[in-house]
Amino acid sequence: MSDFFKNIKPLSYDPDGSDLGFRHYNPDEVFMGKRMEDHLRFAVAYWHSFAWPGGDPFGGQTFDRPWFGETMDMARLKADVAFEMFDLLNAPFFCWHDADIRPEGDTFAESLRNFEEIIDYLGTKMESSKTKLLWGTANLFGHRRFMSGAATNPDPEIFAWSAATVKACMDATHKLDGQNYVLWGGREGYETLLNTDLKRERQQAGRFLQMAVEYKHKIGFKGAILVEPKPQEPTKHQYDFDVATVYGFLKEFGLESEVQMNIEQGHAILAGHSFEHELALASSLGIFGSIDMNRNDYQSGWDTDQFPNNVPEVALAYYEVLKAGGFTTGGTNFDAKLRRQSLDPVDLVAAHAGAMDVCARGFKAAVAMLEDGTLEAMRDERYAGWESSNAKAMLEGDLASIAARVAKEGINPQPRSGRQEILENIVNRFV
Amino acid sequence: MSDFFKNIKPLSYDPDGSDLGFRHYNPDEVFMGKRMEDHLRFAVAYWHSFAWPGGDPFGGQTFDRPWFGETMDMARLKADVAFEMFDLLNAPFFCWHDADIRPEGDTFAESLRNFEEIIDYLGTKMESSKTKLLWGTANLFGHRRFMSGAATNPDPEIFAWSAATVKACMDATHKLDGQNYVLWGGREGYETLLNTDLKRERQQAGRFLQMAVEYKHKIGFKGAILVEPKPQEPTKHQYDFDVATVYGFLKEFGLESEVQMNIEQGHAILAGHSFEHELALASSLGIFGSIDMNRNDYQSGWDTDQFPNNVPEVALAYYEVLKAGGFTTGGTNFDAKLRRQSLDPVDLVAAHAGAMDVCARGFKAAVAMLEDGTLEAMRDERYAGWESSNAKAMLEGDLASIAARVAKEGINPQPRSGRQEILENIVNRFV
Amino acid sequence: MSDFFKNIKPLSYDPDGSDLGFRHYNPDEVFMGKRMEDHLRFAVAYWHSFAWPGGDPFGGQTFDRPWFGETMDMARLKADVAFEMFDLLNAPFFCWHDADIRPEGDTFAESLRNFEEIIDYLGTKMESSKTKLLWGTANLFGHRRFMSGAATNPDPEIFAWSAATVKACMDATHKLDGQNYVLWGGREGYETLLNTDLKRERQQAGRFLQMAVEYKHKIGFKGAILVEPKPQEPTKHQYDFDVATVYGFLKEFGLESEVQMNIEQGHAILAGHSFEHELALASSLGIFGSIDMNRNDYQSGWDTDQFPNNVPEVALAYYEVLKAGGFTTGGTNFDAKLRRQSLDPVDLVAAHAGAMDVCARGFKAAVAMLEDGTLEAMRDERYAGWESSNAKAMLEGDLASIAARVAKEGINPQPRSGRQEILENIVNRFV
Amino acid sequence: MSDFFKNIKPLSYDPDGSDLGFRHYNPDEVFMGKRMEDHLRFAVAYWHSFAWPGGDPFGGQTFDRPWFGETMDMARLKADVAFEMFDLLNAPFFCWHDADIRPEGDTFAESLRNFEEIIDYLGTKMESSKTKLLWGTANLFGHRRFMSGAATNPDPEIFAWSAATVKACMDATHKLDGQNYVLWGGREGYETLLNTDLKRERQQAGRFLQMAVEYKHKIGFKGAILVEPKPQEPTKHQYDFDVATVYGFLKEFGLESEVQMNIEQGHAILAGHSFEHELALASSLGIFGSIDMNRNDYQSGWDTDQFPNNVPEVALAYYEVLKAGGFTTGGTNFDAKLRRQSLDPVDLVAAHAGAMDVCARGFKAAVAMLEDGTLEAMRDERYAGWESSNAKAMLEGDLASIAARVAKEGINPQPRSGRQEILENIVNRFV
């Protein structure tokens, strides 16, 4: 037992209680026939919480963590502290990149040995913990070798390195019984079109993703393959811009029934969408998977990865998640980092606890809106005309026959109110 | 002959000449085996130039045009003046929406009669003019009936009205021997997800576009069907967000070989892309069609539709157009409006003349960059590794075999310079 | 009594009641020694609610109002309906531009006659209504004569016209016992620097504002003069960009103790600020006056003027208002328009009712946070070091003596946590 | 002589020559009575060129420089290579932060000793070089002690540390005969208003700047004190948001005639302004000083600090610089960093060379536009009405007398064209 979180007691549901308890998150409370914990499926992210030193483009490390340092001992200490926090939070899941959990070696082989050793260490820890693995992923963006891309690199040897890395990470995820495997293409994009062959890089990316899917089937991994879209940052343009873009990409490479989306609120914002838009779109296209529930500042153009704090927004997100049928293998990951001024261990626990409560409140409001039914009834009523057999028949017709009917019937349709403010008022009754 | 442009003489190529001549646009000059006019294929847009009254969200009409008024006489006067300007500019093409050229009637039938009469009038004028029709399109966004969408309207009768309108506009485009038919979905989107059935509306939009394609074949129209993407404005979210989004949509509805893109610089900007990105992407996906060469202010969030004025940017755009093989049925449309303070007739002519010159300069620079070959040689050199048989074989392989090779060969790839600044310097030699 | 709002009953506080009652707004409830109505001081805006036809840059009028038309009879009907809605809402205040309430005449004199007649009509209506005038203002942006500015126009005759208009509007505001007079410089800016003399226009604007202040004193108007900042739209750049910009302008022209800010949430957002930033800054500079409580969509670049709907955000705003001492002459104006698809009379009433409830909830949360005191105690504790006499003395010192002390004492200050997430959690206990 | 730039020859003016010569920058060519070098006054920035390791928020160091390492030997090697590049480029100026040039010590005293030793080393190098110091500045943002601000820190000891640092940097700048001293408040702002006392921090910042001005006079430093505005990044909000904001701040603290602006193109863009706006505004307020001629990507929300590459934009900037009277103590600094993929020494030289050429072309175009005179003649003509004695008298008048004249004379001013497109066409003749 490290003393990093000394004096911090395990958090429990305590609606009127002490500072660090949960006021709203009550894992065992049942909604729509399922426990809240099983609906929300919270995950703690290893990288931001335990590996990020607090730097930004204008300043260096602010956090002093006893486990910072590139040795195996430090990696084990980091894992110990991580699981201590998972326990404090009663977190059902966690997530990692390979680079979060193991020291970088001088060679691929050495990095792999370090990685495999730590995977075993994590496996042992998981045996005595309730916390399971929501997903694993490979960091194919941090090291300078990836500066021009991983799968989309102009150098085929970096494609090879990346493929070998993904293999190792998929193996490890499978070994730890992970629920999903994620790919985020932080360097799969470009800084300038002048040095970029867009078409070639797209082919490389498509083949790489196919290989990951093929390998999943080969090893019998039952979890989902998830792609996480983001429009830009670190690169000027990233190929996995948003859900709609990735959908087209999946269709081109025949992967639309093999791959799902891991949608981050902050990345939706950066792409010019609301989070609920991305969720609803993914659901409507049959590719909804999981979420990263960390917000972006609406007014910065970079990825602030903040813990969620706005209940009405979170409620609209879970409303879409519930309408999509809820999570199967997916969950609610906090891909969120503390502000770099939040130096204390208690900040890390409080940030997660506050976020879990915000999500619990939003989720409960979403359930209430769904069970109330007014919103969906009004939506159905708006489109009711399309349920008529005439309307359905029209969709089977052609322009000429429709034009003939317009002429013959002298139709002159009148607009009807969209009732946006009334709908917003209804939402506000629940949040 | 109206006196609207009195005292303005037809413009000609006059590199050192008077204010309103072309300093750079020389239609007959040959580049890469084709006349400049045949490369650039300039088109004047009827709506902004002749139908827009100059209003903005905080102010009303500023332009006083003698043809403003909803009568057939006014519509004919408008056509007369338009062709006078086409002649002054020696413009090879023009474009219209139905609503630009005819007065709205009280009924569909009356609007259609007005429209057909004006189409005949335009046809007659075209007989004595060099100016041809680049494309026609239907305005399915201005009238209040379209406030909640056209094809994606919750009311099937508005779908019907829209379909009948598109039929009429396709017929007219065909009759006038138009080179393309365009669809821009200004209201095909939503203001709030709370009242929207995203999935249903997507199906409606997909079927509508299929009908347009089917009708094209039925009537034997040989031009291209073009979709013009835009991310937002007027609606909060528009379904045809950008090229990548439309590609996914086309794939879903089996239309990717039937429909091409009409890409507007300003809409690319609003979607968070550079214009050249959208061009290169469309080309790489095989759906490049035509362009609207009007810029957006980078720092406004709305669609400013300004005439192009930055030669280096225009050069990069035509570089992508040329790499895509140049225009076939497409062309360079100015979907641009005067600033609302530019009241005088000469402003309208000068704006087009300046834009044509900017395009001509950019085009010539693009040709020179291509013929010089340095940029493409450097690009090829960057990806040369992928031309090896080993690299090609790797793409046929799988993760496990690649990982085995990485382990066996101990590969440790080193990054190489992306040379962005040197490439930008090279571009600056030509612009 | 018009029948526009037929079937809509006056709204009252009814926490568990019918659709259109107030669930949270309870005018007579006392907080911090003052009635809620006297804290919030709600105002309905005449223009958006009764004069705006529903157009946007891509579409025309959507609203069909029986009072639309440029006659005095219509203007009186509009006033009748407006007061009917004020009564339904129990609104303590309203606001107008001259152009909202009277038909435009062919000459200045005729417009003035229309205006004065309507002012008298409003005065009569106010006698039998509880609704008072929060502020009046002149529309110096809608008519084409203002297209290049009002006070900052290159044509001095338009300066004159604008000055005469402001005089008339100040007279009328005074006559109706308005609480404030507002200036919003929608066209006081530029489209292009190429045709603009920034320095000269700044001098014109400064003198114009001085004249308004002088005139206030001359006629004995006791209300405040308010300037409403906005960064852009309609023009590319507006001189009253944000609070900080206007403060510098007031300092230059010696007006910082004569003029206060009317701060709109949406304009704060467009300027890249949070609303609470603008409020806190104005308060810290001694120029806080009043608010326009209408939100902007964070992801559009234009002014969406939506009714507020996010309680946590509104709570943070009222927290700053309360810290600034609350409103004196100012109030909470809804400079908000219905979405253009919200066609029905009930939409107009519901939008205001929902907004008033959102504000009431936010206000109550703000009061609770202030009374709880944790936030302010933590803030004070963070700056406690500055309360020491040494720290205060340092501010009286100079670089050399401070440097000597740093050297002598070997100081090595260590950073302390900023506790942002914990503070956000505290806020979430109240909203 | 290091071998870092081996094989790279000194660059000279060679309009038709080799890759790395100047095609446009000809230091001795005379424009408006002054040598081009004396107009442009180029400076190389030490930090980005020699101290930045190439990291971004998602990836670490990409550059391998032989001088990386925190020792005095490395600092001297860095200085050697820097001056080798200054010589290659024939750069008249350079700039530094304290943290760029010396290793950080364990204590203030040790850092100061390192700093003073390196200042002496630079002084010696400058004796045998043409390159002078444009400005020095203190890095008060990189180290974790500054994470919550320097002058505006809640901890007065950090204010003290900052003051002592600025003293040392001003002393050193004075010793090296620097032309200016710059302050950029990268951490003078906040992440959240919840933990911030805006008013108190403003007072701290104001007093700090006063102290710097007082110290300048005390030591007899004749250069200018420059403040560099930036709206955000690294903090969510920075107090020196833009030129207008800083002007208000200077007025509040009585510093408007003591402090000038160092305006960066990229920061102007991030604040929602064009670069030329910030230049023209500073000039009109009498606080124009110097420029950082590095562009921002218009479509990223973070500070990309790219070398300039767009000649038309640069021309408009120098047009404002020339209209402001040109530089006195100021100059053209490249606060620009290579793209992190530009690994090679030649990239560093080429980036500067290309930027200098872009500036030279833009400058020459600006001179030509000024000497041609059309733009200014059209501007004067637009405001000619204000030169009449009537108009001037009106500005001395009051609202009532102006209103009386409007009534009496029945004035009805008509708008005149703003001629934006024609003006843009004129600019395009020169760029």
Ligand SMILES: [Co+2]
């Ligand atoms: Co993120």
Ligand SMILES: [Co+2]
């Ligand atoms: Co994420």
Ligand SMILES: [Co+2]
């Ligand atoms: Co457009």
Ligand SMILES: [Co+2]
């Ligand atoms: Co267009």
Ligand SMILES: [Co+2]
């Ligand atoms: Co507004």
Ligand SMILES: [Co+2]
């Ligand atoms: Co307002």
Ligand SMILES: [Co+2]
């Ligand atoms: Co910068």
Ligand SMILES: [Co+2]
């Ligand atoms: Co700078």
